[in-house]
Amino acid sequence: MKKKLLAVLVLMILFLAGCQKKPDVPVVLDHACKNTPLSEGCYIPSDDLEFVSPVKEEYLITEDFETERLGQLPRNWLLYRNEEYKTDGVKASVVSKDSNQYVELFSDGLKAPMYPQSAPNPTFIFSTKFNLDTSKKGVAYMDILIPSDKPTDSISFGVSTGAVNTIQAVINADLKVNIKVGGPFFYYSGTADGGDTHSTSYTLEKDTWYTFKFEWDKDLDFLAAYLEDEGTFLPLYSGIFHISNRVNALATGEILVPNVFKVTMPRNYKNSYAYIDNVIIERRP
Numbered sequence: 001m002k003k004k005l006l007a008v009l010v011l012m013i014l015f016l017a018g019c020q021k022k023p024d025v026p027v028v029l030d031h032a033c034k035n036t037p038l039s040e041g042c043y044i045p046s047d048d049l050e051f052v053s054p055v056k057e058e059y060l061i062t063e064d065f066e067t068e069r070l071g072q073l074p075r076n077w078l079l080y081r082n083e084e085y086k087t088d089g090v091k092a093s094v095v096s097k098d099s100n101q102y103v104e105l106f107s108d109g110l111k112a113p114m115y116p117q118s119a120p121n122p123t124f125i126f127s128t129k130f131n132l133d134t135s136k137k138g139v140a141y142m143d144i145l146i147p148s149d150k151p152t153d154s155i156s157f158g159v160s161t162g163a164v165n166t167i168q169a170v171i172n173a174d175l176k177v178n179i180k181v182g183g184p185f186f187y188y189s190g191t192a193d194g195g196d197t198h199s200t201s202y203t204l205e206k207d208t209w210y211t212f213k214f215e216w217d218k219d220l221d222f223l224a225a226y227l228e229d230e231g232t233f234l235p236l237y238s239g240i241f242h243i244s245n246r247v248n249a250l251a252t253g254e255i256l257v258p259n260v261f262k263v264t265m266p267r268n269y270k271n272s273y274a275y276i277d278n279v280i281i282e283r284r285p
């Protein structure tokens with residue numbers, strides 16, 4: 001009996017609900033923006049959100065360190081360290097001599113980023129960024145001096161795409177110049193993408209400033225490195241290299257091009273010094 005009463009009650013409620021006049025309110029699809037909260041009409045744009053331009057702007061580097069504070073890390077650069085590093089285990093500080101400011105690099109060679117198994121990681125990783133993503137080609141310069149009055153060892157510098165080396169010069173402890181093309185700079189992955197090292201006939205001398213130059217052009221798959229000698233750039237290496245190797249292409253097929261200039265010193269358990277100046281990224285005509 002109770003069930004029957006309940007059923008009648010429910011039917012009456014449904015009937016009455018059906019008889020109610022529906023108000024003329026517009027249908028609001030409250031779920032329309034659920035998966036696309038940033039699409040048109042789903043939010044009120046704020047001026048604060050416009051600080052990131054939808055158009056990526058290219059920017060270059062001209063670092064002569066003349067306006068940097070002495071004894072400080074140059075303001076546009078990052079020096080890698082983690083909690084294992086000693087306080088002064090790595091240093092990159094601006095110094096001045098003969099009315100020129102440049103950067104003293106120091107590495108104790110003891111610790112390295114926590115990357116895979118027995119990989120030859122650098123201790124010292126000093127880097128700055130640029131953007132030539134639209135033109136996808138460029139020219140980089142750096143001056144380097146290896147001192148005679150301080151301990152020195154191997155040092156590398158050049159351009160990378162993120163953590164993936166594009167082209168760099170490697171000055172070994174014997175001051176011989178090599179050019180390394182491709183390969184990661186943090187670690188060797190063991191899958192044959194460790195890059196290729198090309199020896200040159202050049203050996204540097206201590207206490208002398210040298211200017212190195214690197215060029216890249218994604219459309220031509222072209223890479224080159226030079227060493228300046230009295231106003232002439234002597235070729236160290238030039239070749240065809242597919243800049244977008246499998247590591248630095250996006251899944252969408254978009255090609256990433258060099259965007260980091262970096263200097264590294266190895267994990268060699270030795271104190272090592274070097275000096276750099278005039279890090280410049282220019283457009284390639």
Ligand SMILES: [Ca+2]
Nearest residue numbers: 064101102277
């Ligand atoms: Ca300078």
